Amino acid sequence: xxxxxxxxxxxxxxxxxxxxxxxxxxxxxxxxxxxxxxxxxxxxxxxxxxxxxxxxxxxxxxxxxxxxxxxxxxxxxxxxxxxxxxxxxxxxxxxxxxxxxxxxxxxxxxxxxxxxxxxxxxxxxxxxxxxxxxxxxxxxxxxxxxxxxxxxxxxxxxxxxxxxxxxxxxxxxxxxxxxxxxxxxxxxxxxxxxxxxxxxxxxxxxxxxxxxxxxxxxxxxxxxxxxxxxxxxxxxxxxxxxxxxxxxxxxxxxxxxxxxxxxxxxxxxxxxxxxxxxxxxxxxxxxxxxxxxxxxxxxxxxxxxxxxxxxxxxxxxxxxxxxxxxxxxxxxxxxxxxxxxxxxxxxxxxxxxxxxxxxxxxxxxxxxxxxxxxxxxxxxxxxxxxxxxxxxxxxxxxxxxxxxxxxxxxxxx
Amino acid sequence: xxxxxxxxxxxxxxxxxxxxxxxxxxxxxxxxxxxxxxxxxxxxxxxxxxxxxxxxxxxxxxxxxxxxxxxxxxxxxxxxxxxxxxxxxxxxxxxxxxxxxxxxxxxxxxxxxxxxxxxxxxxxxxxxxxxxxxxxxxxxxxxxxxxxxxxxxxxxxxxxxxxxxxxxxxxxxxxxxxxxxxxxxxxxxxxxxxxxxxxxxxxxxxxxxxxxxxxxxxxxxxxxxxxxxxxxxxxxxxxxxxxxxxxxxxxxxxxxxxxxxxxxxxxxxxxxxxxxxxxxxxxxxxxxxxxxxxxxxxxxxxxxxxxxxxxxxxxxxxxxxxxxxxxxxxxxxxxxxxxxxxxxxxxxxxxxxxxxxxxxxxxxxxxxxxxxxxxxxxxxxxxxxxxxxxxxxxxxxxxxxxxxxxxxxxxxxxxxxxxxxxxxxxxxxxxxxxxxxxxxxxxxxxxxxxxxxxxxxxxxxxxxxxxxxxxx
Numbered sequence: 007x008x009x010x011x012x013x014x015x016x017x018x019x020x021x022x023x024x025x026x027x028x029x030x031x032x033x034x035x036x037x038x039x040x041x042x043x044x045x046x047x048x049x050x051x052x053x054x055x056x057x058x059x060x061x062x063x064x065x066x067x068x069x070x071x072x073x074x075x076x077x078x079x080x081x082x083x084x085x086x087x088x089x090x091x092x093x094x095x096x097x098x099x100x101x102x103x104x105x106x107x108x109x110x111x112x113x114x115x116x117x118x119x120x121x122x123x124x125x126x127x128x129x130x131x132x133x134x135x136x137x138x139x140x141x142x143x144x145x146x147x148x149x150x151x152x153x154x155x156x157x158x159x160x161x162x163x164x165x166x167x168x169x170x171x172x173x174x175x176x177x178x179x180x181x182x183x184x185x186x187x188x189x190x191x192x193x194x195x196x197x198x199x200x201x202x203x204x205x206x207x208x209x210x211x212x213x214x215x216x217x218x219x220x221x222x223x224x225x226x227x228x229x230x231x232x233x234x235x236x237x238x239x240x241x242x243x244x245x246x247x248x249x250x251x252x253x254x255x256x257x258x259x260x261x262x263x264x265x266x267x268x269x270x271x272x273x274x275x276x277x278x279x280x281x282x283x284x285x286x287x288x289x290x291x292x293x294x295x296x297x298x299x300x301x302x303x304x305x306x307x308x309x310x311x312x313x314x315x316x317x318x319x320x321x322x323x324x325x326x327x328x329x330x331x332x333x334x335x336x337x338x339x340x341x342x343x344x345x346x347x348x349x350x351x352x353x354x355x356x357x358x359x360x361x362x363x364x365x366x367x368x369x370x371x372x373x374x375x376x377x378x379x380x381x382x383x384x385x386x387x388x389x390x391x392x393x394x395x396x397x398x399x400x401x402x403x404x405x406x407x408x409x410x411x412x413x414x415x416x417x418x419x
Numbered sequence: 420x421x422x423x424x425x426x427x428x429x430x431x432x433x434x435x436x437x438x439x440x441x442x443x444x445x446x447x448x449x450x451x452x453x454x455x456x457x458x459x460x461x462x463x464x465x466x467x468x469x470x471x472x473x474x475x476x477x478x479x480x481x482x483x484x485x486x487x488x489x490x491x492x493x494x495x496x497x498x499x500x501x502x503x504x505x506x507x508x509x510x511x512x513x514x515x516x517x518x519x520x521x522x523x524x525x526x527x528x529x530x531x532x533x534x535x536x537x538x539x540x541x542x543x544x545x546x547x548x549x550x551x552x553x554x555x556x557x558x559x560x561x562x563x564x565x566x567x568x569x570x571x572x573x574x575x576x577x578x579x580x581x582x583x584x585x586x587x588x589x590x591x592x593x594x595x596x597x598x599x600x601x602x603x604x605x606x607x608x609x610x611x612x613x614x615x616x617x618x619x620x621x622x623x624x625x626x627x628x629x630x631x632x633x634x635x636x637x638x639x640x641x642x643x644x645x646x647x648x649x650x651x652x653x654x655x656x657x658x659x660x661x662x663x664x665x666x667x668x669x670x671x672x673x674x675x676x677x678x679x680x681x682x683x684x685x686x687x688x689x690x691x692x693x694x695x696x697x698x699x700x701x702x703x704x705x706x707x708x709x710x711x712x713x714x715x716x717x718x719x720x721x722x723x724x725x726x727x728x729x730x731x732x733x734x735x736x737x738x739x740x741x742x743x744x745x746x747x748x749x750x751x752x753x754x755x756x757x758x759x760x761x762x763x764x765x766x767x768x769x770x771x772x773x774x775x776x777x778x779x780x781x782x783x784x785x786x787x788x789x790x791x792x793x794x795x796x797x798x799x800x801x802x803x804x805x806x807x808x809x810x811x812x813x814x815x816x817x818x819x820x821x822x823x824x825x826x827x828x829x830x831x832x833x834x835x836x837x838x839x840x841x842x843x844x845x846x847x848x849x850x851x852x853x854x855x856x857x858x859x860x861x862x863x864x865x866x867x868x869x870x871x872x873x874x875x876x877x878x879x880x881x882x883x884x885x886x887x888x889x890x891x
Contacts (some may be wrong), residue, residue, distance in 0.1 A: 032560075068758065119829060119854040121766060129760035144827040146854065 009058045011080040013045070014072045021075050023047045024195050025067045028080075034062045036082065043079055046195045046290075051322035060084035072194070120147040131156035197288040207353040210269070212389040215348040216397045220408040222364050223379040228411045236306060245381070246284070246338050247309035248414070249361055252407040254280045254300040255418040258333055260400045262392045264333045266354040274391065282310055283332030284350060286319045293319040294352060296332040301419060340364065340381075349386045356388035357397070359404070381408070425556065429455040431756060432559035433531075434538045434701070439733030439745030440565030441522050442470050446753035447531035447563075455557065456531050457538040457548050462522045464567055466742040468515055469587040474610055476511040477590065478773050480618035485775070486812060493812050502618055504593045511590075518647065540702030543726050561728045561756045564708070564716065565749060566701055567736035568694040573602065576663050576690075582670055583663075583688045586611065596620050596687035600672055602660055603692035604631060606772040609643070611689060612652060613774055622652045623683055625674060629657040636784040636834040638799075642817050643836065646776060655681075665689075698737040711737065720764045722752040730755070745767045767851045771841045776817045779786020779844035782832030782851040785822055794825040798857070798880030800873045802837040804887045807868040813838045819873035821847075823857045823881055833874070843871050857881045 013023060023045040030042045041053040042062075064081035067073055118135055120128070124147055128135040133155045140147035182188045194202060222245060228244055236243035257264040257280050266275045280301045283294040295315035297308060318324035335352045340363040349360040364381035371378070383405070387397045407414050433444040436458030444456040461468045484500050491497070512861060526533055534557075536550025545558045570585035572578055580588045586607045597620065601612040604626035615623040624647065631647075631654060632640040647654055661673040669686045698714050709717050709725040716724055716731040724731050730752040733745030747766065754761035769781040788795045802808035803815030817837030823830050833847025850860055862880035865871050876885040881889035 117831075117854075118765065119825075119827075119831070120765065121853040125762075125765040126760065129762055132760075135765075142854075144829065 007084045009060060009082045009084050010065070010078045011042075011057060011082060013075050013079050014054070022053075022072050023075075025069050025071045025073060025079075026051055027069055028058075028065055029053070030062045030063060030065075030080075031048040032062050032419060036060060036062060045073070046322070047326065052326070053323075054079070056080070056082065058082055058084050077155050109354075118147065119145055120152075124149050124152060125279070128152045129378045133159070162277060196288075196293065200291050203353065204350055207350050209352050210286065210353055211356075213348070213351065213386050214389045214394060214397070216385045216387070216394065216401055217346065217382070218385075218398075218401050218405060219380045219382045220405045221369070221378045222381045222408055225408055226364065226379050227410050236309060239306065239310070241306055241310045242313055243306070243309050244312075245340075245364065246336065246361070247305045247312060248408065248411070249338070249359075249404070250282050250297065250300050250308050250312070250336055251303075251305050251414065251418060252404045253282060253334060253336060255407060255414075256400050256403040258301060258419075259403055260396060262396065263357045263387065263400055265356055265391060266333075267356065267391055277333045279333065281331050281333050283355075285335060285337035285349075286314065286316045288322075290322065293324070293329060294335060295319050295324055295328050296330065298331070305414075335359070336361070338362075345382055347384055349384060349390060351386055356391045357400075358386050359401075360384040360386070426545065426558045427555065428444070428558045428560075429453055429532075430560045430818055431455070431459065431753070432538075432557060432562045433565060433846075434546070434562065435464065435565035435567055435733075436462040436522070436533070437565060437567050437602050437733065437745065438466045438742040439567070439749040440563065441526060441749075442746040443563045443565060443732060443749030443753045444531045445525055446750045447530050447756060448531050450753060450757035450759070452753075452757060454529075454531045455559075456526060457533055457534045457536060457546075459535075459537040461519055462526070462533070463515075463519050465587070466745075467518050467522065469590060471742055472518060473515050473590050474586070474607075474614075475773055476514050477507070477592070477614045478610055478775075480507055480510075481614040481776055485617050489812070500770065504595060508593065509589065511640070538701065540706040540729075543706045543729065546702065559728075561753045562730065563722075563749065563756075564701070564724070564729065564731040564735060565733050565745065566697040566735055567745075568696050568740055571691065571693045571695050573660055573690055573692065574785045576660065576688075578690060582665065582668075582686075584691060585690055589689045589691075592618065596685070597665075598669070598683075598685045599623070599687050599689060600625060600683060600685040601691060602626075603687045603690065604628075604654065605691060605693070606770070607646075607691035608689065609772055609774040611691070613650060614652050615642075615689075616652050620687075623655060623685070624652055624662070625655040625658050627657065627659050631656065631828070632778075635778065635780060636820060637747075637786065638818070638820065639778055639780070639834055639836045642776065643778065646774070646816065649774050655683075694734060694740050698735055713737075720762045721746050721755045722763060723755070739768050739770060741768060741770060765852065767848065769844050769848050771844065773841065776813075776837045777840035778836045778848075779840035780832065780834045780846045781844055782830070783822060784832055788822060788831060790852065793831070795831060795869065796823050796828075796857075797821065798823075798877040798882075798885070800876035800880055800885055800888060802870075802873060804878075805868075805870065805873055807870050807872065808838055810868070811838055819843065819877040821857060821874070821877040821881055828856045830857055830860065830878075833877075835873070837870075837873070839870050843874065846871055846874050 020331045026044040026046050028043050030036055036042055036059060038059045039055040042056045043054050045052055045054060060082040062080060063083045066078050073079060093246050111132060119140060120135055125135055127149055133152050138147050138151050138155050142148055223355045225248060226246060229245060233243050248361060256346050261276050264277050264280060268275050279299060281296050281298045282300045283296045288291050297311050300308060314326060334355055335358040337349050337358060337360045339347055340361060345362060347360050347362060349358045351358045362382040364379050366377050367380045368375050383401060385397055385401050430453040431447045433440045433454060433456040437457055440456060444454045447454045487497050487500050515811060534548050536548035538546050538548050540546045548555050576583055578585045589611050595618055599615045599620045599622045601608040601622060603622045604624045608624060612622045612624055630640060631644050658674040658676040661675040664671040669684060671684050673680060673682045673683050696709050696714050698716055703710060705724050706729060708729055711717050715737045716735050718724055718731050718736045722730045722732050732748035732752050734740040738744055748763050751763045752759040767782050772778040784796060785795060798821045799818050801818045808815045820834040821830060821834040832849040835843050857878045860874055865875045876887060879885040880890055
C-alpha cells in the first residue's frame with residue numbers, strides 16, 4: 007500500500023516550508039519515526055520523521071523547493087513488495103515533472119503571440135499561456151504579462167492589511183541592471199522572516215534610542231574569577247549572562263518595558279513572566295532564542311541555557327517553541343566591535359537592549375583620569391508605551407547592577 | 420553465460436540511437452541522470468547512416484557535377500566530368516563513419532552507457548535487449564522510446580534491394596541503372612531522383628497526387644515542376660503502380676491513372692512513398708503504451724505516453740517524420756524527466772527538400788491559411804533580382820515568399836525555393852516561432868550581398884516597398 011506523507015502543520019501559523027534535504031532516497035527502507043526529511047520553516051530547521059515503515063518510492067520535491075502544508079513530501083510503499091530498484095544509489099533524484107498547465111482549447115485555436123522564451127517562462131511559472139492577456143500589440147504576451155499572472159496566482163490570501171502589506175514594493179520599476187550586471191537570489195527562510203519582522207517593527211513602532219555606558223571593570227573581574235567554577239560544570243561564563251540577570255531585575259522594577267501594546271484593543275499587556283530573547287548571529291541570519299523565567303534562574307543556569315540555545319540556533323536544530331514567547335531582547339554585538347548601534351525592537355515587544363564591546367577607556371573618577379573597562383549600552387524603546395525618562399531610569403538600574411556586581415547579590419532575586 | 424536472471428537498472432533508458440534518442444540521452448546525462456541507450460544497428464539512426472547525411476553528400480556531388488557541366492557559362496573551360504561511383508560512395512561512407520564516431524564519443528563523454536541490441540519492452544518498467552552475446556534484462560525508472568520509422572513498401576512489391584529498392588538501398592548507387600522509376604515524389608523521391616538523373620540515369624517520377632508537392636505552396640511546386648523538366652526528369656502524376664512484370668535485369672511497371680493504363684520499362688524502382696512508425700514488435704502492448712489507428716504512439720506535449728514514466732519521440736509519434744523534430748522532442752522528454760518545464764508546444768517544424776533548387780518552408784502557406792479562414796498578405800521576392808543568387812552561377816530560379824496575417828502583420832509562414840533555401844529558412848523559423856511582425860524582417864538590416872536579403876525584400880514586398888523589383 008502506498009502511504010503519502012504530507013507536510014504536516016509543524017507549528018502555529020506556518021503554512022509553508024522550504025525543503026532543505028531529503029535524508030532518504032527512492033528505494034531506501036525506512037522505519038517508522040526515522041527522520042526522513044529536513045525542512046526549514048520561518049525560523050528553524052526541523053527534521054520530520056516518517057510516520058510509517060516501508061520503502062521510499064517517490065520524492066516529489068527537490069532541495070530548495072517550497073512545500074505547502076498538505077503537499078506530499080514522500081511516497082512510501084508500506085508493503086514488502088516495493089518496486090525493485092537498481093542497486094546502488096542513483097546519481098540524482100528524479101522528481102516528477104512539475105505540473106505544466108494543460109494548454110486550453112483556446113490556446114490551440116487562436117494564435118498565441120509569444121516568443122519561445124516567454125512560453126517557457128509560462129511553463130516554468132505554471133501559467134497556462136492561453137489565459138494570459140497580452141499587453142503588447144495584437145495581444146502579444148510579454149515576460150512581464152506572464153509574471154503578472156503568476157504573481158496573482160501565488161499571492162497569499164489577503165490578510166488584515168498591515169502598513170507593510172499595503173505598500174507597493176519600493177523597488178518596483180527599478181532597473182538594477184542599468185548600471186551593471188546583477189544576480190537575483192530569492193529572499194526566503196530565515197532571511198525572509200527577518201525582513202518581514204523588521205519592516206513590521208519599524209513601520210509600527212516609533213523607536214527612540216537611549217545611549218549609555220557601564221563601567222564593567224569589577225564585573226569582568228568577577229567573570230574572570232568564576233570562570234573556573236563555570237568551566238568545571240561545562241559552562242562558559244560571559245558578561246551577557248550577568249546582563250540578562252540585571253535586565254530581568256530591571257524589568258521587574260519597570261514592568262512597562264516588559265509589556266506589549268495590543269494594537270487592536272489599545273491596551274497595554276503586562277506580562278508577569280520574564281522571558282529574555284538573545285539575538286544570535288547564525289549563518290542563515292539573525293535568530294532570537296528565548297531564555298525563560300530569567301528572573302528565577304541563577305547566572306550560571308542562564309549561561310548554561312544560553313550556550314545550548316545558541317548552539318542549536320547555529321546548527322539549525324532549534325525547536326520553534328524555543329524561538330517564541332520572548333518579552334524583552336538582548337543583543338550583544340561586542341564580538342564584532344563598534345561603539346554605537348540603534349537596535350530595532352522585536353515587535354510586539356517594546357524594548358531591546360544592545361551591549362557593545364567592553365574596552366579599557368580613560369574615564370574621570372573623583373577628579374582623576376583613570377582607565378576603566380567601559381561597555382557601551384543602547385536601549386531602543388517604543389515611545390508609544392514609555393518615555394525617555396523611564397527608559398533612562400531602566401538603563402541606570404541595569405548599569406548600577408553591572409558596575410557593582412555585589413549589589414546583584416543584595417538586590418536581585 | 421547465464422543470461423536473463425540479472426536485471427541492470429537505470430534511471431533513464433533510451434531505446435533507439437537516432438537523432439531523437441541520442442540527443443535525448445545526451446540531454447538527460449547533462450541533467451545529471453544515469454542513462455542507458457540501446458541501439459540495434461548504428462548510432463545516428465536512419466538520419467545519419469541512411470538518410471539526411473549520406474543523401475546530402477551524394478546530392479552535393481551530383482550538384483557539383485551539374486555546376487561543372489554548366490561552368491562554361493562562367494568562363495571555366497572544363498572537360499567532360501566522369502564519375503567514379505565507388506570513390507564517391509567511399510567518400511560518403513567516410514563522412515557517415517566520422518559523424519557516427521562523433522555521436523559515440525559524445526555519448527561516452529557524457530557517461531551514457533550504449534548497449535548494442537534490439538530492445539523489447541517487457542513491462543511498464545522493464546525491457547530486454549537481444550544483443551550479440553545473448554539476452555539481457557533491464558529495469559528503468561523512465562524510458563524514452565525513439566525507435567523511428569521504416570520505409571513503407573508497395574503492396575505486393577516488396578523491396579529486394581536490387582530491382583526494387585527503398586531510400587536506404589538507393590544510396591548504394593552502383594551499378595547505376597540506365598532507367599530509374601521513382602515511386603513517390605516527396606522529399607526522398609525528388610532528392611534521390613535528381614542524384615540519379617545527374618549521374619546519368621533516365622529518371623521517371625510517378626506520384627498518385629494530381630499535382631506535384633500538393634502539401635507545399637503552389638508557386639513553389641510550379642518552380643519545381645519546371646526544374647524537373649529542365650533536368651530531363653519525366654513526371655507522371657495521378658498514377659498508381661498496378662503491377663510489375665519482372666524481366667532478366669529490368670522490369671515493366673504497369674501504371675493506372677484516371678485516363679487509363681500505361682507502362683514503363685525500367686531497370687530499378689525506388690519506392691519512396693512514405694514511412695511507417697516502428698511501433699510493432701517492440702513490446703508496447705506489454706508496457707501498455709497506447710498507439711493510434713495509424714500506429715503512432717500517442718503522446719502529450721511533454722512527450723509522455725499513456726504509461727507514466729514512458730516517453731516517446733520522433734518518427735514513432737505523430738507529426739512530420741524529420742530528424743530535427745525528433746531531436747527537439749528528445750530534449751523535451753529528457754528535460755521533463757529531469758523536472759524541467761519543457762514542452763513541445765509553440766514550435767513550428769520547418770521542412771526542407773534538398774532538391775535543386777532547394778525548397779524550405781516553415782509555418783502556414785497561402786492555401787493553408789485560406790482553409791483556416793485567415794486573411795493573409797503575401798510578399799514575394801524572386802532570386803533572379805538578387806545579386807548574390809546570380810553570382811553563385813545560378814540562373815536565379817525560385818523566390819522567397821513571406822506570408823503574414825493581414826490584420827496584425829504577424830509572420831505566419833516563410834516559403835523558399837532557390838539556392839541555399841535550407842540555410843535561408845532559419846530566419847523564417849525564428850520569425851514564425853517568435854511571432855515576429857513583418858516589419859521585424861523588413862527593418863532588420865541584412866548583409867549585402869547575401870541570399871537572406873530575399874527575406875528582407877519579400878517582407879518589404881508585403882507592403883509593396885521592396886526596392887529591387889516592381890511591386891505590382
